[in-house]
Amino acid sequence: MNKPTLDPELEQRLENIRLFADYLPAALIIHCLEDLSIVYMNKPGLERIGTTLEELQNMSQEQYYIRFFNEEDSNDYVPKIVQIVKSGTDDHVSYFQQVRVPLQKEWQMYVSNTKVFYRDENGRATHLITVAGMLDPVHHITSKVNRVMEEINFLRNNNNSFLKLTKREKEVLKYTALGKNSGEIAALLCISSTTADTHRRNIRSKLNLKNNYEAVKFAQAYSLI
Structure with a gap:
């Protein structure tokens, strides 16, 4: 896949991010809004999900989300992300994500924060930045979040029957x-x-x-x- 040509200002922002992103104790991801393709992911993020940036950039959006995420979670946070994109503000969205990582049978719980990373000269949002940190699996808050997510998944899976x-x-x-x-x-x-x-x-x-x-x-x- 050929690397797309980026706006010089956007490329400079990405270069600034690359200088420190690998030192973060969390995954950092830059998405292109046009097709939700991944422009950049730091080393901690790539290592956590066991892949490379090149492999991610050659995946389709559908392949990416099916492989690594519980797609039902997106029903909760995608509308919020759409709202901040449309708002033209510098707000961010916080949400929980269930992530599939190598050698783990169960979903790993992450707390993620997303905001607009770049807007073009017309003010149109073109890229998103997300920072995602894994919750400590033995922390009491993680246990509570997992219980809530289990209940949410139960409701999702059984709502049609209950109705x-x-x-x-x-x-x-x-x-x-x-x-x-x-x-x-x-x-x-x-x-x-x-x-x-x-x-x-x-x-x-x-x-x-x-x-x-x-x-x-x-x-x-x-x-x-």
């Missing part, structure tokens, strides 16, 4: 998660035990529940209890 529940089925799910049997649920909702049983069967089918623990997990994730 199939009727209002009454959500009430029955709530009491099921609280350990109530069909007779107790029937008394609380002023319905028959047979109807309560039917609701519970429908809930198990719609949510593919295998045990009461999974019912509790749904009830907690959707704030029923």
Whole structure:
């Protein structure tokens, strides 16, 4: 891939970045907004994800994100980045990212900060700069963030199934998660035990529940209890 010709001022900014970026205790990435291709990544970032700048620059945007990131996370932070690009301000966006790194089975949690790196003579944003640092996996804050991300992923993966529940089925799910049997649920909702049983069967089918623990997990994730 041929190296694109850059604006002299942009090239000077990149040269300034290169002078110190490899000394940062975090990944530093410069993206071209036109196609989100990577113009530059410092040595700590490249080493962390086990690749080279040349390899990254020869990847398509889709290949890059599928290989290294949980693409569902982008639904949360991309709109915020779009907003700062359009705003014409010097604001930045902070967000969490799940990153796949070599020899690690589980996602590694990073906190990233992105802002516009360069605007052309017309004020149009052309490049973004991002600094991404890995959260210490044994830190208590990381544990809390991981729990939140697990819940977010659970909601993403199960939202369509949960939306199939009727209002009454959500009430029955709530009491099921609280350990109530069909007779107790029937008394609380002023319905028959047979109807309560039917609701519970429908809930198990719609949510593919295998045990009461999974019912509790749904009830907690959707704030029923």
